[in-house]
Amino acid sequence: MILRRKENLSKVEQKHEKLKTSNMKWTTILLFLCFMGITMASAQQKTFKGTWLYEQGEKNGTIQLDLYQKSVENEFDMDGALCFGTFAFSDGSYYSIEEVEVEGNKASLQQVLDTEMGNFKMQMTYNSADQSIELSTNGANGLPDKLLLRKSDIQNQETSAESPIINEVDNETSSPINWTSIIGAVILIIAMAGYSLFIINKKNEFDQVYTTEYFSATRRSNGKSPQSSSEEDTQVTGLLDKLQHELTTFQNHTSGASYLVVLKKKQHKKCAGYLRQAIEIASTNPEILHDLQQYAHILANSQKRLFDGSYSVMIAAGIATLLVGYLMSDLLIVILFAGAIAVYYLASFAPQYLILNKVANSSHTSTGFLGTLANIVGNAKVITYIFDTQDTIDTITGDNIYRYDDYSQVQASVFIVILAYLVTGIGIMYIACWRFFRNFIMH
Structure with missing residues (x-):
């Protein structure tokens, strides 16, 4: 009775282990998909990047923006420094954006400098319908309080080439989506590393020694005779024959030897099903046990992880x-x-x-x-x-x-x-x- 309870408990633990592995697997898949989605979103949601134009009466201007990294050249900086964007108006006024905070379709320009080193704060609101930007200048240098900027057809003419190597990451507050990507990458790294270690160190269900004593104890716990009958031995033999038929003969060209191996996941799944049925019948015949042990060894080895x-x-x-x-x-x-x-x-x-x-x-x-x-x-x-x-090259x-x-x-x-x-x-x-x-x- 105690043995039967232990056997039933072992089956419950196996089901729990399979459920745990399945849950970890699906959790990792979801994290992987989330990471890819975040990465794609990072590439697509850079709304404040490009060239915009301002036209109002006789006054016009060109606005170069990349509020996600310092990649816009400041033409009034003698050292050729880069900034987040520039405003160049027809009246000769020029502004460079030095500090920004971006949240979705809104941007707060924390530090905007003019050629006289005046320091201003401005706000931008992006309209996705027509790709326009409303710029609130707060009346800086006599500019109108509101400027409507329209997207230029020719983009990034004066914007330097973007490269992940020259990305100014020291301005962490300029792009929240970048921090989201970093956090997502960290979580994904931990999840993948943890799941990999779990699977690599997980014991295979067939990686054990099957003996007559093992199956006799199993049969007693199930209320059966300690010794298997000839009908049960025949059933196990039939299952092992089906298993062998599913295996592939692998030829080692170096040594000339051939082996029975598993080459596909579906093949392993089918063979494992036959072997589980054979183990459940629990034949105690020594010759059958020898074959069963060999096939168990083949299936266990096929699941071992190698670099x-x-x-x-x-x-x-x-x-x-x-x-x-x-x-x-x-x-x-x-x-x-x-x-x-x-x-x-x-x-x-x-x-x-x-x-x-x-x-x-x-x-x-x-x-x-x-x-x-x-x-x-x-x-x-x-x-x-x-x-x-025709002419002599070497005079000597x-x-x-x-x-x-x-x-x-x-x-x-x-x-x-x-x-x-x-x-x-x-x-x-x-x-x-x-x-x-x-x-x-x-x-």
């Missing part, structure tokens, strides 16, 4: 992290990059059947990230051009042959390698998210 990532990608991300941290001088960005590298490492632990599937279906051996870049450089050639000239030897070596292929390949390293390093978070989705959500 399938690229250390070269992690090195590239490390270099990019140091570069971005140096240029931006922001410790928070460095921490986020380091967290992304950690997630990439954990997310690269793929189930063994997925790795075997890739090996079985590949027609050639992959060289990896670093090997691919090495091939790009290795395949680049120096082209030598030889020209015969009388040689009239002109040789020219073209290194453009080598230079281009080196540039591609450097660019690939930088792009890979800067995009490590997205690469990590994809590997996590493939290795832990899909499989």
